[in-house]
Amino acid sequence: MTSSIRTLVRACALVVSPALAACSDGATATPDSTAARTVSVGATASVRWNQRAVALVVARQPASNGQAAVSRILTYLSLAQYRAAAAAQGAQTTAGAASPSVSAAVGGASAAVLDAFFPLDVASIEAQLNADLAVPPWPGAAPEDVVGGQALGRRIGTAVLAQADRDNYLAASPGTPPVGPSMWVSSSAAIVRSLYGVRPFFLRAPNELRPPAPPAIGSPKFVEALAEVRRIADTRTAEQTAIATNWNTSSGTFTAGALNLVADDVIREHGAPELDAARVLAFANAAAFDAQIACWDAKFAYWFIRPSQADPGIALAIALPNHPSYPSGHSCMTAALFGVLANAFPDQRARLDAMVDEAGMSRVYGGIHYRFDIDAGRDIGRAAAALALNGSLK
Structure with a gap:
């Protein structure tokens, strides 16, 4: 580990x-x-x-x-x-x-x-x-x-x-999943809506950071990405399994809680005074909040199929969450929150960027995301961090 x-x-x-x-x-x-x-x-x-x-x-x-x-x-x-x-x-x-x-x-x-x-x-x-x-x-x-x-x-x-x-939490419905060869298929559980349709802090519209459509089914990029997930699933190492499991459960804290504990450590180690500490936590969490709004806007715009649905031979190391694949929510959140944190503490940027990369790859190791899901989520998170750093929470 x-x-x-x-x-x-x-x-x-x-x-x-x-x-x-x-x-x-x-x-x-x-x-x-x-x-x-x-x-x-x-x-x-x-x-x-x-x-x-x-x-x-x-x-x-x-x-x-x-x-x-x-x-x-x-x-x-x-x-x-x-x-x-x-x-x-x-x-x-x-x-x-x-x-x-x-x-x-x-x-x-x-x-x-x-x-x-x-x-x-x-x-x-x-x-x-x-x-x-x-x-x-x-x-x-x-x-x-x-x-x-x-x-x-x-x-x-x-x-x-x-x-x-008044933030509209859990008020908006994404609608009924469309049907087609590239479309994600829901389980019998409730579809996870995250912060879909919630009022943002910095975004001007939920689709402001929407990424381009994922690769088409059967395209070289899609075939290559799916093959990577299958190859990892077939040869998954103990370390890859541990990374997938730990980023998935975070010892019961959920990802948002675990990321906040990292932020707490960095803030304390740097001796930030009260107002600065509170400011960093507020902007970092609000950036991650907006990143989730943008992430689920994209998920429900594209409804893209999970790797294990495209290839049932892919063995999962972690449970499959009940929402579409593209983009990765973990990457959206970690890139946003750690983007703000790295801006406040530049000496931590390399370590935080490495954690963003590891969080993203943990989902590929787990068999539940393609690499292009990770890339798109990271881009959303970084853009959400940039909006927060140029915005106001007064």
């Missing part, structure tokens, strides 16, 4: 009740009778709460539209954190008055959003917030208004939740 995959599937220990334990580095998070206090060393509030959100995802395992559901939660969480951090830092106070605490604002916004998405865990979430707020400030630190900061964050979190309620 490669080092990037080991990083990706880093376990996140948690206890859902009576208190929620945060992820930690180098130690297992353990519950406390009042509130779990273990956090990543050097983590900002936004990173801490991002890790806690992933822990909740692991605990609750959203079954319906799981991948997109997780991405949506993390996107609105990080959006609320960023807006709260910016508002607290920019707040004007009278002479001698304490400014709103930025970390308390991020905590209040995070708790408001997570309470709404995880109603069974409200008590644990609130206990964790109270434990954070009770930590005394560093000696010599400027006075901060913790109560005002938390209240500000909660107001912003509530506003972000209202925005989420």
